Amino acid sequence: AQSVSQHNHHVILSEAASLELGCNYSYGGTVNLFWYVQYPGQHLQLLLKYFSGDPLVKGIKGFEAEFIKSKFSFNLRKPSVQWSDTAEYFCAVRKGNTPLVFGKGTRLSVIA
Amino acid sequence: GAVVSQHPSRVICKSGTSVKIECRSLDFQATTMFWYRQFPKKSLMLMATSNEGSKATYEQGVEKDKFLINHASLTLSTLTVTSAHPEDSSFYICSASQGAGRGQPQHFGDGTRLSIL
Numbered sequence A: 001a002q003s004v005s006q007h008n009h010h011v012i013l014s015e016a017a018s019l020e021l022g023c024n025y026s027y028g029g030t031v032n033l034f035w036y037v038q039y040p041g042q043h044l045q046l047l048l049k050y051f052s053g054d055p056l057v058k059g060i061k062g063f064e065a066e067f068i069k070s071k072f073s074f075n076l077r078k079p080s081v082q083w084s085d086t087a088e089y090f091c092a093v094r095k096g097n098t099p100l101v102f103g104k105g106t107r108l109s110v111i112a
Numbered sequence B: 001g002a003v004v005s006q007h008p009s010r011v012i013c014k015s016g017t018s019v020k021i022e023c024r025s026l027d028f029q030a031t032t033m034f035w036y037r038q039f040p041k042k043s044l045m046l047m048a049t050s051n052e053g054s055k056a057t058y059e060q061g062v063e064k065d066k067f068l069i070n071h072a073s074l075t076l077s078t079l080t081v082t083s084a085h086p087e088d089s090s091f092y093i094c095s096a097s098q099g100a101g102r103g104q105p106q107h108f109g110d111g112t113r114l115s116i117l
Helices: none
Strands: A009-014 A019-021 A032-038 A046-052 A056-058 A063-070 A073-078 A087-094 A104-111 B003-007 B010-013 B021-025 B033-036 B044-051 B066-073 B075-083 B092-096 B112-116
Touching: A009 A019, A019 A032, A019 A104, A032 A063, A032 A073, A032 B092, A046 A056, A046 A073, A046 B044, A073 A087, A104 B075, B021 B033, B021 B092, B033 B066, B033 B075, B044 B066, B075 B092
Parallel strands: A009 A104, B010 B112
Antiparallel strands: A019 A073, A032 A046, A032 A087, A056 A063, A063 A073, A087 A104, B003 B021, B021 B075, B033 B044, B033 B092, B066 B075, B092 B112
């Protein structure tokens, strides 16, 4: 079955540490890729998305993600995290006109 | 822009009652709305897709008679959990899109936490 995998359930980092959250998908063919963030008590917000072109995508708040087609991956990165980045991060994939399919999410806790 | 309002944010009710959750697009016309369910430590699971004016398309394993979805206007979709039981307790999230096309983003509501006693 087609799926989206986020391997890290909970990541704990100190402020200023670098972040990389993994996302792999099992879809074949052309896909659209997304990262969403859900801050405590808030709704899902789009961080960044990839449709085509440059596989390195820049998003809001200093986040970026790299699409590696050969690895079916779309990992999220940030060079230096802040306490305010504490949130749940969801990778999502969309193929054609189908709805988004989400990974299980990764909880990021940033400590001072 | 692109605000989706979901109401109520939290509901607690007795087993056997029916609960209605509303999802409204406040500043755009949502031709397509999606209902997701999120279990603890699990991903958002798509329950159904609804297009304005037509019957919802349910995902495999989702009981259409249990989870009634109505999308009567371009700004409102409702999910009614009929005869709710404790196993229906979950976090329900709606999202709305101006279409189902490739370039149309999905905008999410804040979610509704449903607790059935």
